[in-house]
Amino acid sequence: MRTKLLFVYFFILSFSTTLFSQNKKELAGKILSDKxxxxxxxxxxxxxAKGFNAGDGYPQVWIRDMNxxxxxxxxxxNTDSIRKNLLTFYKLQQPDGEIVDGYVLKGHVTWNDPNIYTNDLDPLHVGFINTVETDQETSLIQAIGKYIRVTGDASILNEKIGDKTVLERMAFSIDYLLKNRYSEKYKLLTGATTQDWGDVQIEGGAVVDVDANTHWAIxxxxxxxxVIALNNMIAFSKxxxxKQKWTNLKELTSTNIRKYLWDEKNHKFIPHIYVxxxxxxxxxxxxxxxxxxGTAVAIEAGLLSKQEIALVNKQMLKNVELxxxxxxxxxxxxxxPEGIYKNSTTSKPYVYQNGGDWHWFGGRMIQQLxxxxxxxxxxxxxxxxxxxxxxxxxxxxxxxxxGEPSGSGDxxxxxxxxxxxxxxxxxxxQKNK
Incomplete structure (x- = not known):
């Protein structure tokens, strides 16, 4: 009897494995033939192939886009040009370690931005910072990590910019975050209150810049x-x-994201902790x-289990339907809701970062799936x-x-x-065909 049961078990297992393999082949064929x-x-x-500015409405090179x-x-x-563009951000690094959002040739459009950043290491460009953000430093570290993985050119880490190598400047930029954008209570980074990953503060005022209206949040x-940038620093460090320093900081950050921001009951991240x-x-x-x-990027950071990924994806699909x-x-x-705060730029539902549909982040969720x-x-x-x-x-x-198109084309x-x-x-x- 026991032998018969074992035979039935292995038959079912073999049949399921064969069926799964056939389904994978069918899906692989569908993907490869999708015109x-x-x-x-x-x-x-x-x-x-046309260059590095963010789009036809953005003449500057922005690191959160380039990443x-x-x-x-x-x-x-041309990878030499890409390398030079990446290094320009470190040439414009500020004396306290801060990284600019973007840059443009001197004399070109500035949008009358009050925050113009220069550095004697680069006499050709001026930089700009939307100070409500806290992703400039981490975006640049990630971008260089991707550049190295694709090109194999790890020598960029040893490139000397002024008195520091690129790797040293990366560490310097993290020091800036820990000194200026960090909650000692929660051991997490802080920033202005925006909608998810947005660069427009909810309270209005200076809009993309920290001012008296700003409510600091996590x-x-x-x-x-x-966390993703720290994974890069661990890989870069010899x-x-x-390596241990970055590992400890990454583990502390990951633990506290889960502790303070993950809503276990509702299987979602809470929008903000207010400082x-x-x-x-x-x-x-x-x-x-x-x-x-933010949820898609959290998955990239390795913060959710496979079961949790399935749950948040199901929620996203439900939200799209609703x-x-x-x-x-x-x-x-x-x-x-409209009128909940002062800033007319982002107060209307389903406009811009308040419920607009952005492939820029939806595509990242596809990557993580x-x-x-x-x-x-x-x-x-x-x-x-x-x-x-x-x-x-x-x-x-x-x-x-x-589905109406908005914002910058291209x-x-x-x-x-x-x-x-x-x-x-x-x-x-290709691996499963």
């Missing part, structure tokens, strides 16, 4: 970006003491809002993004709730994340 993926990837390569398209750029653009996006009071009325429950972008948005690029759901074994979901959830790109024959910055961040998502799915398909 929409081919067309969008070719469009992305063509756009990214998301650099891998494809390294395949279609969120999952900034801190997940920090000295055991340095010195909230900008919202006492009766407003901000934790009803889901932050899609909102009517085109894709899981939907930034937040539900959006902040693919990276964590959710290949069918990644392929299915990519389709609406491909369709809207092909419909308009452009990579727009964001889309309205009914937005390289969107092109970069979609190209990488397509490449990841293709790589999987």
């Amino acid at each position: 929409k993926m081919d067309t969008v990837y070719a469009m992305a390569e063509k756009l990214l 998301t398209f650099i891998e494809t750029s390294c395949k279609v653009y 969120d999952v996006y900034d801190n997940s970006m920090f 000295v055991a003491a340095d 010195n009071g909230s900008p919202f009325p006492a009766d407003f429950d901000e934790n009803k809002i889901h932050y899609h972008g 909102s009517g948005a085109p894709s899981i690029g939907l930034t937040v759901y539900p959006p902040y 693919a990276a964590n074994g959710f290949t069918q979901e990644a392929y299915d959830e990519l389709q609406p993004m491909l369709n809207i790109v092909l419909k308009h024959n452009k990579f727009y910055e964001w889309y309205g709730v009914h 937005f390289k961040g969107s092109a970069g994340v979609l190209a990488k998502a397509i490449a990841m799915l293709r790589d999987w398909a």
